[in-house]
Amino acid sequence: MSSAPLSPVALFWRCCLWLILLLALPAQAQFTLGQRATDQAATPHVQARLVVQAPDGIAAGQPLTLGLLLTHQPQWHTYWKNAGDSGLPTELDWDVPPGLEAGEIAWPVPQQIRVGDLLNYGYEGQILLPVPMTVGPDFTPDADGTVRIGLHARWLVCRVECIPEDVQLQVQLPVAQSHGAFAAAFADAQARAPAVSSALTGQFEVAPDGQHVTLQVQGLPAPAQGQELAFYPEAADTFRHAAVLGRDWQQRWDGAVWHATLPLSDMRGATPAALEVVLGLPVAGSSVAEQPPAAAWRIAAPVQGQWQAAQLAEISPALAAALAANQANQTNPTTTAPPASGGSNARSGSWLMALAGGLIGGLLLNLMPCVFPVLAIKLLGFARHGSDMRAQRLGGLAYTLGTVVSFAALGALLLALRAAGEQLGWGFQLQNPMVIVALAVLFTVLGLNLAGVFEFGQMLPSGIASLHLRHPVADAFLSGVLAVAVASPCTAPFMGASLGFAVALPAAQALAIFAALGLGMALPYLLLSWAPGLLRWLPRPGPWMATFRCAMAFPMLATVVWLTWVLGQQTGVDGVAALLALLLALSALIWALTLQGRTRWLLGAVLAALLGWLLPTLAPYLRELPPQEASAASSAPGTALWQPWSPEQQTQLLAEGRPVFVDYTAAWCVTCQFNKRTTLSDPAVLQAFTLRGVQLLRADWTRQDPRITAALEQLGRSGVPVYVLLAPGKAPVVLTELIRPDDVLQALAGI
Incomplete structure (x- = not known):
């Protein structure tokens, strides 16, 4: 006898039980x-x-x-x-x-x-x-x-x-x-290890041009004297390392004293009192590029004279003022005016505006494609309750509580990890490939259930299968949790500024902004549950619900397609193949368990053993990180114009006088992908970039990158997308999250 279909929310509850079992082996x-x-x-x-x-x-x-x-x-x-x-x-x-x-x-x-x-x-x-x-x-x-x-x-x-x-x-x-x-x-x-000897002495002296130093070393052992030595500075930014590839540095012997003239780096800091270096004696007949030296000596040599420290690493007054403006003017990302003073009143006003931005961002989340499958089956739940207003209202309150608690819990976890020293931002959970795999498994199981391949009541004890009937409020609460699970990476407009501001606030104020996101997302359904007149447009319960339930399987499986694509950006094509193999084996196992008699158990045992073998075998392909360049280059059309972002390259380009446009993006960010395929691929926009000599840089945050997290924090943001136009001598312009061609062209007109 077939069991009654479970509510869409109960599917999530049952899938959690499946995931506990199915994810145990990949975790191992x-x-x-x-x-x-x-x-x-x-x-x-x-x-x-x-x-x-x-x-x-x-x-x-x-x-x-x-x-x-x-x-x-x-x-x-x-x-x-x-x-x-x-x-x-x-x-x-x-x-x-x-x-x-x-x-x-x-x-x-x-x-x-x-x-x-x-x-x-x-x-x-x-x-x-x-x-x-x-x-x-x-x-x-x-x-x-x-x-x-x-x-x-x-x-x-x-x-x-x-x-x-x-x-x-x-x-x-x-x-x-x-x-x-x-x-x-x-x-x-x-x-x-390099040898250290009290008989070994040296001294640096700054050359008159301020761009070189000379080094004299005495006391080197006899085997080293007269030989060309390798030079290893322990300070990273003091010398131009690649100079030894040419002839921009010289070394010579004056009796038993070794002399060298060394070019200073363009990134050098202040003159230290002493510098630690290692000198190496290459293996006879080979170079130090082929193998480590045969012997080496470490020297701490005092520095005579002063060189001028490079200024490239310093933040210009214009940049500092612009960063402060971005922090204060969160609700208007294109504003570059300095922040207004006003002490606690100004800060309180900014927090209230960020709170409103979070509420609006939560409302807009309901329009994101990745959230549609969950919201569609939520509407199906409204139709199921029919005219039972008490059940409608309790369900609406429970759903709202589920979204608010889930957003607040994610925010609390983010704040706790950042307090522990982790460089993380909003959407951090989808930077882990195993989270992507878990969500793909969950939505595959939900899709198969909605399509009628199986019913949870066939595979679970009747006491568990009927939990949603005995606990409808908990059922509605878990639907809110499920909605947040798929909605959190979809950074809608106005959310980026609010969340970037939130992570710098005290915990209570920050959590209030995260809770506002949840309230905004649940608000339409809370209103529907408490306003009977708004429900009249929904059709009455009937046979159409079975058809609608099956139709909702396809958006669920479409979400799996999106998650698979995100995983491909993180792990490469091998990771995609591994995930598809696991989902195929899992689907076959679920189908086998719907059969009857001995066939069910024999075929189910074989497929369960196959799945158990595949999990540890394919797990390495779900962890491997491909080159960052490949991830960035495969993310959008027109990528020949784009280069991978790094803080060093950004600094170098600005020092050369070139303007820079930075796209902070991630594969799991739907808004990012929309902008890449529209505004950032618009021929007029690309031509304007070329005519003005703007270098396009893409900061791919698909996998965790502390450097990108730090750069976002400097801009007062905690998630992607973020678009920044930088020009030498000018304040940076931070554009809105949903950019239009006119926005970019207007920003370019100002450089």
């Missing part, structure tokens, strides 16, 4: 790929292992050294403490018990890595980054005689493209046992 697979508490992990380009050197056990006063052992894929590399012209050094965050204290990385000397006209310093092949640990007298092992040490390691791995990666590692060590399995690797790392 994700753990295995780098998040599990283990001493080793593998990313697509690097194998990492947490290793220990404690020959006399772990006790106060005994030597203890930990290390991160990295094994790179061929042609890939990570970076030294000074990455050079590009790149980022590896960072290690330790989780150690009281009594243990981690020191700094004892960096082995790197090799020079030349990429085009750039010179970087990094490591290829296998490298151990040792970290000395201090075991204090207050150290106490666990009750079982062991100690647990955790490490969160982050690095940038590059070939031509660069990919940020990270792993979580942990070891549990018996304190009374000797640990020396990796003694050879620690010995090799120690041999590659």
Whole structure:
């Protein structure tokens, strides 16, 4: 006997139970790929292992050294403490018990890595980054005689493209046992560390032109004398690293004294009292670009004289005033007037305007395509209740409470993560590919149910299947939660300014703005539930509801198409294929469970085993991050004119006198995609950009990028889309979220 169809909201309730079971295995697979508490992990380009050197056990006063052992894929590399012209050094965050204290990385000397006209310093092949640990007298092992040490390691791995990666590692060590399995690797790392000698002295002197310094070094050992040495500055922005690729720097020997003339960087800061550098002796018959030096020496040399610090990194008064204006004038993004004074009254007024902006933004969310499937089945729920006004009103209040609580909960999570140091903004949840996968699974199951492929009552105990009948208010509340789940990444007009302002406010005021978003989104349905006259246009319950229910399956599956496209921007085509394979296996399993008799259980068991095998097998393809350039280049038509954004490139272009237009975007932002295919692809707009020599930069926030988050914060925003026109000597112009060609042309006329 077939069971009665569940309400659309009850579908969400049942799907949550399915997701708890179905996502357990992918979560476990994700753990295995780098998040599990283990001493080793593998990313697509690097194998990492947490290793220990404690020959006399772990006790106060005994030597203890930990290390991160990295094994790179061929042609890939990570970076030294000074990455050079590009790149980022590896960072290690330790989780150690009281009594243990981690020191700094004892960096082995790197090799020079030349990429085009750039010179970087990094490591290829296998490298151990040792970290000395201090075991204090207050150290106490666990009750079982062991100690647990955790490490969160982050690095940038590059070939031509660069990919940020990270792993979580942990070891549990018996304190009374000797640990020396990796003694050879620690010995090799120690041999590659630069030597320090009191007999080695040096001195920098600023040249009269203020653009170069000279360095004299005495006390170098005999094997180095007369040889051409490699130069490794520990300060990132003091010297022009790529100068050694040409002849813009010279070195010579005057007896036993080594002399060098070194060009200063255009990004140099103030003159320090001393500079730390490493000099390397190349392996005989090879260059330092082929392998690390055979020997190296570290020198801390005082600086005589003063150079003028570069001014490029400073914010001009016009830019500072414009950023302050953007923060104060949140409801008119094109305004560039300075903020009005007025103390607390002005701040209170800005908060009330941001609150109104949040309410309006929530109302506009109901017009976003990604929200349509949920809102359509909500209207179906109104028709089902018919003339039962009490049920209508309770359902409307519960739905409103669900949206308000969900938006406030997301806002509270965002504020808490930012307070903990995470660089996140609105829509952060969809920057995680596993969240995309979970939503795609949820909407696939909902779509199959709406299409009549299965009924939850066939697969769940009758007590669970009838929960929505016994708890209609909870059913309506969960519908609000579902609506927020798909609506939150759709940043509608007026929301960006309000949310950007909210994250800088005290928690109570910020949460009020998030709650206003939820109230605005639920307001039309709250009014419908309390105004009987507004419901008269809805048809009476009847057979049409079954047809409408099946028709709603297609918007649900269309949402899956959108989510799959978003995942493709994050993980590449392999990630799309992996998700489709999982959804196909899941759909087949659901269909098998609708069969009768032994066929149901035999075929269901086979398909369940297939799904269980696919989850850990395909999980790596759902985590891999493709090159940022590929993600940006595939996001819209006309991308040949666009370049990936970086703060360094933006600064360089403005220093050269070129205006810049920055598109802060993300694949999961529907408004962003609409603007790309309309205004930002308009021939007249593109021609105007070209005629005025404007460089187009695209800041792709599909995956988490702290640099983009920081840039949005400077503009007083917390989500995308954001469009900014920058010109040398002029205040930046921040355009509205839904831009028209006339808006862009008017902004261009002012430069």
